[in-house]
Amino acid sequence: MQRTLGTCYYPEHWPQDVWAEDARRMVEMGLTWVRIGEFAWSRIEPEPGHFDWAWLDHAIGVLGAAGLKVVLGTPTATPPRWMLTRHPDMLAVDIEGRTRKFGSRRHYCFSHLGYRDECARIVTALAERYGKHPAIGAWQTDNEYGCHDTTISYSDAARNGFRAWLRQCFTDDGNDGDIGALNRAWGNVFWSMEYGDFDDIDLPNLTVTEPNPAHSLAFRRYTSDQVVAFNRLQTEVIRAHSNAPILHNYMGRITDFDHWKVGDDLDIASWDSYPLGFLEDRVGADPQRQRDFAGQGDPDFQAFHHDLYRGVGRGRWWIMEQQPGPVNWAPYNPSPLPGMVRLWTWEAFAHGAEAVCYFRWRQAPFAQEQMHAGLLRPDSIEAPAADEARQVRDELAEAPEVTRAQAPVAIIFDYDADAAWSIQPHGAGLSYFGLVFEYYRALRRAGLSIDFLPPTTRDFAGYKLVLAPGLIHMSEELKQSLATTSAQVLLGPRSGARDPHMAIPVPLPPAFPGLDVTVQRVQSLRPDMPVGLSTAGHVVRYLEELSGSAEPVLTTSTGDPVAMQHGRVTYMAGWGDDICLDDLIDRTAKNAGLETIALPDGLRVRDTGQERFWFNYNSYPVDFDQGRIDAAGIMRQTLAQEMP
Numbered sequence: 001m002q003r004t005l006g007t008c009y010y011p012e013h014w015p016q017d018v019w020a021e022d023a024r025r026m027v028e029m030g031l032t033w034v035r036i037g038e039f040a041w042s043r044i045e046p047e048p049g050h051f052d053w054a055w056l057d058h059a060i061g062v063l064g065a066a067g068l069k070v071v072l073g074t075p076t077a078t079p080p081r082w083m084l085t086r087h088p089d090m091l092a093v094d095i096e097g098r099t100r101k102f103g104s105r106r107h108y109c110f111s112h113l114g115y116r117d118e119c120a121r122i123v124t125a126l127a128e129r130y131g132k133h134p135a136i137g138a139w140q141t142d143n144e145y146g147c148h149d150t151t152i153s154y155s156d157a158a159r160n161g162f163r164a165w166l167r168q169c170f171t172d173d174g175n176d177g178d179i180g181a182l183n184r185a186w187g188n189v190f191w192s193m194e195y196g197d198f199d200d201i202d203l204p205n206l207t208v209t210e211p212n213p214a215h216s217l218a219f220r221r222y223t224s225d226q227v228v229a230f231n232r233l234q235t236e237v238i239r240a241h242s243n244a245p246i247l248h249n250y251m252g253r254i255t256d257f258d259h260w261k262v263g264d265d266l267d268i269a270s271w272d273s274y275p276l277g278f279l280e281d282r283v284g285a286d287p288q289r290q291r292d293f294a295g296q297g298d299p300d301f302q303a304f305h306h307d308l309y310r311g312v313g314r315g316r317w318w319i320m321e322q323q324p325g326p327v328n329w330a331p332y333n334p335s336p337l338p339g340m341v342r343l344w345t346w347e348a349f350a351h352g353a354e355a356v357c358y359f360r361w362r363q364a365p366f367a368q369e370q371m372h373a374g375l376l377r378p379d380s381i382e383a384p385a386a387d388e389a390r391q392v393r394d395e396l397a398e399a400p401e402v403t404r405a406q407a408p409v410a411i412i413f414d415y416d417a418d419a420a421w422s423i424q425p426h427g428a429g430l431s432y433f434g435l436v437f438e439y440y441r442a443l444r445r446a447g448l449s450i451d452f453l454p455p456t457t458r459d460f461a462g463y464k465l466v467l468a469p470g471l472i473h474m475s476e477e478l479k480q481s482l483a484t485t486s487a488q489v490l491l492g493p494r495s496g497a498r499d500p501h502m503a504i505p506v507p508l509p510p511a512f513p514g515l516d517v518t519v520q521r522v523q524s525l526r527p528d529m530p531v532g533l534s535t536a537g538h539v540v541r542y543l544e545e546l547s548g549s550a551e552p553v554l555t556t557s558t559g560d561p562v563a564m565q566h567g568r569v570t571y572m573a574g575w576g577d578d579i580c581l582d583d584l585i586d587r588t589a590k591n592a593g594l595e596t597i598a599l600p601d602g603l604r605v606r607d608t609g610q611e612r613f614w615f616n617y618n619s620y621p622v623d624f625d626q627g628r629i630d631a632a633g634i635m636r637q638t639l640a641q642e643m644p
């Protein structure tokens with residue numbers, strides 16, 4: 001498959017007479033794709049019902065004539081000001097009950113049906129006009145669902161929608177909304193929280209103390225379904241008029257809607273990768289690590305999302321926005337170390353990306369993102385990333401195919417589990433994403449390549465090791481599939497710890513077929529009170545007490561089981577530190593017959609079908625048994641045989 005480059009462009013920000021020259025320079029730089037349009041609603045429809053297509057026709061014409069392929073974004077993340085006059089109640093409401101205002105972007109509530117109709121209208125107009133245009137190579141729906149904390153809204157529209165959604169959930173044959181069933185499922189007898197009618201149910205904010213976790217989880221599921229419906233509305237309209245593939249640009253560490261379900265309606269998953277912004281803003285690294293990797297980004301955070309979104313895209317995925325220089329939004333915004341833009345780009349290709357697009361073409365001298373670098377400076381002189389993009393262009397021209405292969409290791413990733421953990425973390429700083437990311441890092445430190453799978457997976461053929469950490473809801477079907485796969489399976493902590501309505505199931509968790517392990521008691525730990533292990537490392541933050549006849553494979557220094565194994569299945573009861581997880585992964589990988597590599601810090605490896613890519617995230621060269629890799633350097637090796 002051909003690997004391509006691209007950029008994000010805003011023709012409406014620049015005089016029309018520079019468009020052709022911009023397009024020429026994009027092509028010269030080796031770019032194939034140009035994404036436009038995703039924030040341009042006020043220029044496409046300056047007044048309700050009055051469209052100005054001339055400029056967009058011209059922009060698409062100029063870009064297409066230069067040989068570029070256009071990704072056309074639907075502009076629904078930025079409704080124009082007049083929209084609020086038409087729908088004053090379409091704004092989202094935060095958890096404190098405050099209405100969010102106009103003056104930036106993403107100022108809408110997913111539940112607002114009037115706004116959805118407006119979205120259907122503008123997307124229909126765009127799709128009718130450009131659906132068959134030869135320059136349109138792909139569509140993007142909206143922009144970054146969830147960005148700026150916009151998935152969850154406590155508006156009246158959300159409350160009304162939630163009530164109807166709940167009624168539907170508790171409707172079965174001949175029974176139109178069984179409120180008694182809801183009361184029983186949620187345990188509303190507790191604190192006299194029983195409802196007499198679905199219309200009595202409010203949203204789970206502004207309660208005196210915490211709301212019922214079952215109530216909160218139901219609301220999170222409802223909210224996620226609204227994102228799915230909002231997206232589906234657009235894909236259905238586009239598909240009626242165009243055969244071009246449809247994608248959405250997801251984000252890093254945004255987990256508050258089910259990306260697997262949104263992905264079901266798309267052809268390609270893409271995500272927006274800002275390695276330096278993320279390191280400062282959301283990786284959660286300690287200050288020393290932030291300093292060590294300030295100009296490079298976390299060595300695993302991008303790869304994690306590449307692998308996750310390759311899964312969400314069922315194999316097809318892009319980087320829709322790649323950081324090209326300092327950004328504007330993190331607490332600190334350093335410049336990338338020379339070579340990192342090239343490294344980030346190649347790392348994406350090694351993980352199977354079809355395209356990497358740089359955000360943005362030219363730095364804007366005005367408005368919110370004036371401190372955000374582009375490939376060009378505001379005066380149109382090239383910024384440093386332009387040369388690195390060119391270098392990738394030349395390397396792509398020479399490079400043999402980057403072929404794909406199923407990884408030997410899979411992690412099951414469940415957005416619903418993330419919601420449940422965030423509602424009931426049981427200890428400060430505990431999160432599902434954080435747990436899965438720790439396992440992912442340990443696998444990467446061992447030199448393993450990883451796939452992500454949805455919790456609906458039933459066939460694990462080809463995998464030697466399957467991990468399902470923190471999967472708080474596990475259907476019986478999933479348990480059975482894992483129990484009968486030939487892969488080694490690593491569960492826990494909190495696997496199967498709640499039923500679908502957030503109640504503790506009996507028999508007690510994990511209730512995994514063929515594994516005699518029971519979680520008897522659960523404690524969370526102060527961060528300064530780790531529990532030492534007799535094996536290696538410590539358990540931190542969270543520890544369950546286990547009983548059962550399975551064999552203890554990790555134990556505390558006082559002899560209590562921390563991980564227990566029977567046959568191919570291991571249950572891990574605690575949150576291991578790096579040393580503990582390295583030990584656990586090493587043992588489990590050995591059981592799976594997988595070869596591990598002890599990688600020097602900051603060096604990472606990714607296997608494709610025929611090659612092994614080495615990436616040096618360090619700011620210094622690394623010498624190791626395969627040779628030397630420069631700071632921000634890449635090494636490619638042909639594999640002797642196809643990887644499994």
Ligand code: GAL
Pocket residue numbers: 143144147272274321327328329359369372
């Ligand atoms: C992304 C967003 C872009 C731009 C960029 C800045 O989150 O999709 O529109 O704001 O961040 O880094």
